[in-house]
Amino acid sequence: MPVITVYINGQKISTESGVTILEVCKANNIPMLTLCHLKGLHDIGACRLCLVEIEGVNRLLSGCTTQVADNMMIRTDTDRIKRYQRITVELFFAERNHVCAVCVANGNCELQQAGYAVGLDHIRYPFLYPECNVDTSHPWFVMDHNRCIMCTRCVRVCTQVEGAGNWGVMNRGHDVRIISDFNTPWGESSTCTDCGKCVHACPTGAIWPKAVAQGQLTKYPEMIGELVEKRKLLQ
Amino acid sequence: MKKKLATVWLGGCSGCHMSLLDIDERILEVAKLADIVKCPIVDGKPFPEVDIALVEGSVTSDEHYEEILHIRKQAKVLVALGDCAVMTNITGMRNYFPLQDVMAAAYTHSPSNDGEGMWPNHAALLKLHGKVLPLQSVVTVDVVVPGCPPSADTIFYVLYELLNDRMPDLSTAQKLKYG
Known part of the structure; x- marks a missing residue:
């Protein structure tokens, strides 16, 4: 696999291609919120908590199903992401009957x-x-x-x-x-x-x-x- | 000038009040800064004007509905205390069923009354609403404190911040808890 360079939250990272943003974050100790991800299973991007912003892409993408590309500028910590993550978790609670x-x-x-x-x-x-x-x-x-x-x-x-x-x-x-x-x-x-x-x-x-x-x-x-x-x- | 503090118990189990009592000797710190002018063991005076109202429980009936509207007018800071007040919690578990079924389960079909129980129906009794609501669906809530119950530490933290004119932030204080 060829080695490529990506930038996550401004940090320059060298990684092999063909891996997901979530995998790169995990390997580099960059915190990323996940829920439907479980090591050993195929990722499907169901929970929408591992959201990332990628320069040049208008919508938020899920980090677990998006593969890295050379010179990709990725952010995982913006206010927009945090706002959507909170909305998503709230909707989880509102949708069914979660009585902790x-x-x-x-x-x-x-x-x-x-x-x-x-x-x-x-x-x-x-x-x-x-x-x-x-x-x-x-x-x-x-x-x-x-x-x-x-x-x-x-x-x-x-x-x-x-x-x-x-x-x-x-x-x-x-x-x-x-x-x-x-x-x-x-x-x-x-x-x-x-x-x-x-x-x-x-x-x-x-x-x-x-x-x-x-x-x-x-x-x-x-x-x-x-x-x-x-x-x-x-x- | 000491602040005025009041607590009230709507549709809940009083566990949050028990947790409030669990602040133990720290109640003396609270008493230095505030007078507790109303709580469930103070006899039936109307809810007075206060600086801080701690409201336990959800809105389950016409009585709770009137009371929370009144408390909102009287309180400068309204605190939703506990999971019932914040997200209906166990009191909301009857929301999955029509009210008639809930009443029948409790008063007709429960094993103790052999299918012949009478539904309570007296003018002095409160009338249950079809759906239990969290406080923020009825009034504006200033501070939310989830937890079933919130720990004594959390309640003291919230009280102490409010009594010192600061806004508590459970998230940064790492005191969030549900259940």
């Missing part, structure tokens, strides 16, 4: 951490209060759609790492839902291997083991990336 006080992931939730990172102290948009199902049909795990932010980390880990393809996505807009098989109860799934990778990949309290109570959930999402690396060694 009763959530298993309270205190160990990537959505909460994103809120703290963008300085979110209240939500300026009307809450939608959609009626969402809680699927408890699986013997060990629960899928609570109230707390889902549609990052699709569960869908991607199930397809790309486990290879089972149990999880999918149904509908569009605010009717969008994660589904098991063809929208059937998770406990009746013929594809789920009960591996629990989606439990660890989920950034919020949407997928959790039945054995935990409020605020007791601990997850280990890094496991996914480690697993992918280990499997490469076997090939």
